[in-house]
Amino acid sequence: MHTTTADTHHAGAHEAHHDEGGFLKKYVFSSDHKVIGIQYGLTALVFLFFGFCLIMAMRWQIAYPNTPIPLVGGLLNGLFGDLATKGIMSPDLYNMFGAMHGTIMVFLAIVPLAFGAFGNLIVPLQIGAPDMAFPRINMVSYQCYAAGGVVMLVSFLIPGGAAQAGWTSYSPLASTIPGDGQTFWLVGMVLLITSSLLGAVNFIATIIQLRAPGMTWMRMPFFVWAQFVTGFLLLLAFPPLEAAGLMQLADKVLHTSFFLPTGLAVGGNLANISGGGSPLLWQHLFWFLGHPEVYVLILPAMGIVSEIVANNTRKPLWGYKSLVYSSLGIGFISFIVWAHHMYLTGMGTKISTFFQTTTMIISIPSVIILTCLFISLWGGSIRFNTPMLFALAFLPMFGIGGLTGLPLGFNYSDIHLHDTYYVIAHFHYVVAPGTIFGLLAGVYYWYPKVTGRFMSETLGKIHFWLSLICMNLIFMPMFLQGMAGMLRRMSDGGAMYSVAKVGAIGGLSAAIIKLNEFVSHAAWMLALAQLPFIINFFWSISNGRKVTSDNPWDATTLEWQTPTPPPHGNFTKTPEVVRGPYDYSLPGAPKDFVPQNQTT
Amino acid sequence: MEIPYVVHPRRDTGLYNAKVGIWLFLASEVMLFGALFSSYILLRVGAEAGEWPTHLLNVPIGTVNTLVLISSSVTVVLGWAALKVGNFAKYRACQTITVLCACAFVGIKSYEYNDKFHHYQVITKDGKVFDGHLVSRDKEAVVLHGHQIDASKGKALGVREASRHGDHGKEIEIKADDIKKIDNYGPAHNTYMSIYFTLTGLHGLHVVAGALVIAYILWPGAGMYKTDPERYINRVEVSGLFWHFVDLVWIFLFPVLYLL
Ligand code: HEM
Ligand SMILES: [Cu+2]
Numbered sequence: 001m002h003t004t005t006a007d008t009h010h011a012g013a014h015e016a017h018h019d020e021g022g023f024l025k026k027y028v029f030s031s032d033h034k035v036i037g038i039q040y041g042l043t044a045l046v047f048l049f050f051g052f053c054l055i056m057a058m059r060w061q062i063a064y065p066n067t068p069i070p071l072v073g074g075l076l077n078g079l080f081g082d083l084a085t086k087g088i089m090s091p092d093l094y095n096m097f098g099a100m101h102g103t104i105m106v107f108l109a110i111v112p113l114a115f116g117a118f119g120n121l122i123v124p125l126q127i128g129a130p131d132m133a134f135p136r137i138n139m140v141s142y143q144c145y146a147a148g149g150v151v152m153l154v155s156f157l158i159p160g161g162a163a164q165a166g167w168t169s170y171s172p173l174a175s176t177i178p179g180d181g182q183t184f185w186l187v188g189m190v191l192l193i194t195s196s197l198l199g200a201v202n203f204i205a206t207i208i209q210l211r212a213p214g215m216t217w218m219r220m221p222f223f224v225w226a227q228f229v230t231g232f233l234l235l236l237a238f239p240p241l242e243a244a245g246l247m248q249l250a251d252k253v254l255h256t257s258f259f260l261p262t263g264l265a266v267g268g269n270l271a272n273i274s275g276g277g278s279p280l281l282w283q284h285l286f287w288f289l290g291h292p293e294v295y296v297l298i299l300p301a302m303g304i305v306s307e308i309v310a311n312n313t314r315k316p317l318w319g320y321k322s323l324v325y326s327s328l329g330i331g332f333i334s335f336i337v338w339a340h341h342m343y344l345t346g347m348g349t350k351i352s353t354f355f356q357t358t359t360m361i362i363s364i365p366s367v368i369i370l371t372c373l374f375i376s377l378w379g380g381s382i383r384f385n386t387p388m389l390f391a392l393a394f395l396p397m398f399g400i401g402g403l404t405g406l407p408l409g410f411n412y413s414d415i416h417l418h419d420t421y422y423v424i425a426h427f428h429y430v431v432a433p434g435t436i437f438g439l440l441a442g443v444y445y446w447y448p449k450v451t452g453r454f455m456s457e458t459l460g461k462i463h464f465w466l467s468l469i470c471m472n473l474i475f476m477p478m479f480l481q482g483m484a485g486m487l488r489r490m491s492d493g494g495a496m497y498s499v500a501k502v503g504a505i506g507g508l509s510a511a512i513i514k515l516n517e518f519v520s521h522a523a524w525m526l527a528l529a530q531l532p533f534i535i536n537f538f539w540s541i542s543n544g545r546k547v548t549s550d551n552p553w554d555a556t557t558l559e560w561q562t563p564t565p566p567p568h569g570n571f572t573k574t575p576e577v578v579r580g581p582y583d584y585s586l587p588g589a590p591k592d593f594v595p596q597n598q599t600t
Numbered sequence: 601m602e603i604p605y606v607v608h609p610r611r612d613t614g615l616y617n618a619k620v621g622i623w624l625f626l627a628s629e630v631m632l633f634g635a636l637f638s639s640y641i642l643l644r645v646g647a648e649a650g651e652w653p654t655h656l657l658n659v660p661i662g663t664v665n666t667l668v669l670i671s672s673s674v675t676v677v678l679g680w681a682a683l684k685v686g687n688f689a690k691y692r693a694c695q696t697i698t699v700l701c702a703c704a705f706v707g708i709k710s711y712e713y714n715d716k717f718h719h720y721q722v723i724t725k726d727g728k729v730f731d732g733h734l735v736s737r738d739k740e741a742v743v744l745h746g747h748q749i750d751a752s753k754g755k756a757l758g759v760r761e762a763s764r765h766g767d768h769g770k771e772i773e774i775k776a777d778d779i780k781k782i783d784n785y786g787p788a789h790n791t792y793m794s795i796y797f798t799l800t801g802l803h804g805l806h807v808v809a810g811a812l813v814i815a816y817i818l819w820p821g822a823g824m825y826k827t828d829p830e831r832y833i834n835r836v837e838v839s840g841l842f843w844h845f846v847d848l849v850w851i852f853l854f855p856v857l858y859l860l
Contacts, residue, residue: 129603130602134617134618134621201624202621204624208615209617209620210605235627235628235631236627236628238628240632240635243632244635247794254786255788274790274791276647276651276790280642285635573601
């Protein structure tokens with residue numbers, strides 16, 4: 001079982017040489033969960049970068065409306081013609097980039113990275129399984145994801161360009177914008193939904209069926225639990241969006257009126273449709289997915305952070321069972337809070353009150369999870385390596401994001417805050433310095449398992465501190481802007497509603513608008529702060545410090561009890577699990593950790 | 601290490617992998633059709649008075665189709681049970697009937713679809729509404745076999761009242777110049793037709809997919825019965841579970857769309 005790393009490396013190289021024409025089979029059409037995990041990971045990181053590029057261009061337009069974008073203005077003009085005349089971003093292009101930024105970040109970057117990449121790579125290893133339950137379905141899942149990504153990317157280049165109605169694609173707007181962008185968006189979404197459906201079935205079946213002997217439910221690492229709940233969210237919440245997507249597609253292509261009301265006027269003329277549809281229906285179906293989706297975004301990150309916290313405090317997680325039950329609670333309740341995104345639609349106070357209540361209830365398990373993780377730090381001799389720094393930063397950042405959700409959950413205060421930059425700041429705190437930090441922590445933490453080498457700590461720490469500072473400089477001012485009444489999705493950064501235009505009452509002050517520039521500069525700095533990461537990521541593959549054992553972090557969970565990197569089939573012999581996941585600093589044990597498959 | 605429980609059930613769950621997989625998949629299918637049923641309800645309660653068509657579909661034909669599907673569910677079970685006791689010939693006979701039932705269902709459904717595409721509604725410039733089957737249509741005029749409708753209480757209600765008294769209508773000629781709007785009972789006609797086509801269309805795709813899988817296992821994939829009989833029987837079982845689900849969905853669709 002404990003082959004030395006040098007040996008396995010050599011063996012791996014050997015195999016590759018002999019496997020003629022095997023490259024495609026080994027790296028492209030592989031059904032090995034580790035290869036698929038890496039495929040997911042690399043693709044998702046590229047999309048993460050691309051989504052970030054979109055917003056960097058938009059941030060210029062917000063900070064300096066209607067001036068040519070430096071550096072890339074010419075490129076945009078070349079690609080989009082009239083939509084970016086002289087390198088100036090038109091409102092249409094702004095909407096397009098905005099819609100695609102959200103779509104790409106959520107469906108093509110974060111979820112595939114959190115679920116597709118880390119889930120695939122780590123879950124089978126942590127439960128002691130040889131692979132996923134359905135390896136070929138796993139491969140198809142990645143291919144659907146890749147195809148969905150291609151459709152989304154191609155949509156930029158079709159006449160009329162990509163979808164423009166926001167990542168939420170509210171009808172009737174989404175159905176009435178001319179051009180095929182929305183149609184592409186819907187086709188892309190159907191592919192992505194199919195992908196995550198196949199993934200979800202696979203993950204849940206794997207966790208139910210393929211746990212190694214002795215790996216009882218309450219001995220599973222919390223990360224596995226987090227992925228388990230995430231799997232159920234994807235399994236049950238996505239189909240309604242698929243249904244909604246099919247209906248919106250019908251509205252677009254077959255001219256039905258699912259989401260189009262009677263008397264709808266487009267461009268001043270009565271639309272030639274039967275009418276009788278309901279715009280609210282779309283919103284209900286969308287948010288029925290949309291809210292569980294935000295827990296899909298956060299739960300895997302919580303799982304990663306828990307693993308890293310336990311490992312680097314050298315203590316068992318505090319309240320493992322509370323963590324498990326809380327995540328299950330979140331899973332159930334997240335299906336009955338969706339309409340807190342719709343308080344301003346006039347659903348009526350009774351319905352609003354119901355959703356306000358459930359929203360407050362679902363905050364409780366989130367608070368429990370956060371509290372458990374904080375208490376876990378208490379009294380530990382903490383190792384401050386890069387993964388741990390990111391994991392530690394996750395806690396307060398998620399805390400800020402979660403707490404600022406509460407005023408949004410009360411429909412009285414949400415009336416003021418809805419659709420402002422406050423909402424933007426809220427969810428970015430949970431997703432950007434929250435989830436993304438969790439995911440980066442995971443990259444630094446599991447990198448040695450995949451490559452046999454560490455990433456550079458120095459570059460890692462530079463990356464961490466710069467990112468932490470920039471993230472806060474970007475999103476903290478947005479709370480102020482939002483509370484001052486600045487709306488989201490405005491291509492001029494609110495200039496239309498400045499004091500100069502609409503007067504002192506209800507106008508946005510110059511100081512608030514000026515913050516746009518500050519935020520934009522911080523966003524571009526954040527991009528620079530990713531350079532150390534990108535360099536580190538590629539440089540360390542062949543130059544990083546080599547690991548000296550298969551378990552370089554002295555961890556207890558099973559993924560470290562395999563050769564590095566794990567061969568096809570993962571374990572050289574079936575592991576027998578004899579203890580819980582976090583037996584750190586066990587009194588009487590020879591070392592300060594006891595792996596799950598060792599009897600001290 | 602090899603992947604365990606591909607064929608034999610795991611002790612504590614009592615299930616083999618594919619069975620867990622199909623149950624999970626069916627759970628997501630429940631959510632998919634559940635969302636469409638919910639949409640049906642929301643659209644129906646949101647419709648204006650008299651605008652939601654009822655009794656527009658041919659109940660006898662729908663009943664026949666329901667019986668066809670139910671029979672196929674019986675043959676699926678009989679086939680699987682026969683295979684379990686090693687009677688491959690009976691299994692093959694039963695599943696052949698299943699596949700034939702599926703074809704019959706799709707055939708009947710296509711006939712119904714076709715009928716709706718030839719059913720037209722015409723609104724004239726002076727506000728009259730005509731409803732009926734298209735007899736002929738050219739540049740000069742449209743001929744329908746049907747009724748003129750009293751649309752004062754809603755078009756859908758008007759259609760129902762006009763056809764209530766066993767009256768089969770007559771041929772009506774409408775001049776092309778008088779026509780304000782003409783459309784068939786396709787998906788775009790009104791939200792009822794939209795949801796009807798979406799629900800039955802999606803269900804139809806499931807029927808086709810299920811039949812293809814069953815047919816594949818039955819003929820090209822039957823070699824596995826020799827090499828790995830247990831796994832083959834599992835396949836039959838899993839495809840049967842899917843088929844029951846498809847059947848079940850129709851048991852909801854039929855009353856909701858045809859009877860209510
Ligand atoms: C923990 C307690 C949380 C509460 C009480 C909460 C509450 C809310 C509410 C009420 C809204 C709607 C605001 C509006 O549109 O007016 C909202 C928006 C949002 N939240 Fe949260 N949230 C919480 C946690 C999270 C988490 C963990 C995530 C993601 C990881 C998240 C992501 C989002 C997103 C993406 C939106 C905006 C969607 C959009 O309109 O584009 N939230 N939140
Ligand atoms: Cu929500």
